[in-house]
Amino acid sequence: MRIQKKIRREVFWQITLPLLVGVLLILGLGTWTIFTSVQGGSVRQAADTSLIFLLIPNMAMAVIPLAVFAGLAYGVIWMNKNFPAYLHQAQDAFIKVHDGVRQGADKLVEPVLKFKSKMAALDVMKRKS
Numbered sequence: 001m002r003i004q005k006k007i008r009r010e011v012f013w014q015i016t017l018p019l020l021v022g023v024l025l026i027l028g029l030g031t032w033t034i035f036t037s038v039q040g041g042s043v044r045q046a047a048d049t050s051l052i053f054l055l056i057p058n059m060a061m062a063v064i065p066l067a068v069f070a071g072l073a074y075g076v077i078w079m080n081k082n083f084p085a086y087l088h089q090a091q092d093a094f095i096k097v098h099d100g101v102r103q104g105a106d107k108l109v110e111p112v113l114k115f116k117s118k119m120a121a122l123d124v125m126k127r128k129s
Helices: 002-038 044-128
Strands: none
Touching: 002 044
8 A cells, every 4th residue: 555655746747747848838938928919019039939848849859860970980980990901901911812712723733634625635645736
């Protein structure tokens, strides 16, 4: 029973009261706007203020993509500055591997080529004689 009272009290202070205050503020501002416009006063200042309050959440949410794009731009600039040296080293390593594989393949194929060339030379000699 005691926990339920505590929960009800927290619900009141954390949900109900802020909601009521917000509703009362909106109703008060609406009433003030209506009275001001009926009396012939300018509602331009209130409209400008409400527009600013409507834009604030959008601006706050725009900070997130701004930070992401700024980080990406910084990363691209950093990679463009630092990667050419690393990529040159990687390219040199791949060239060495390529040369080693080519030499190994040449050594593996060399006996077959010698045998085939000797067989071809024997064929040519048989045809000439």
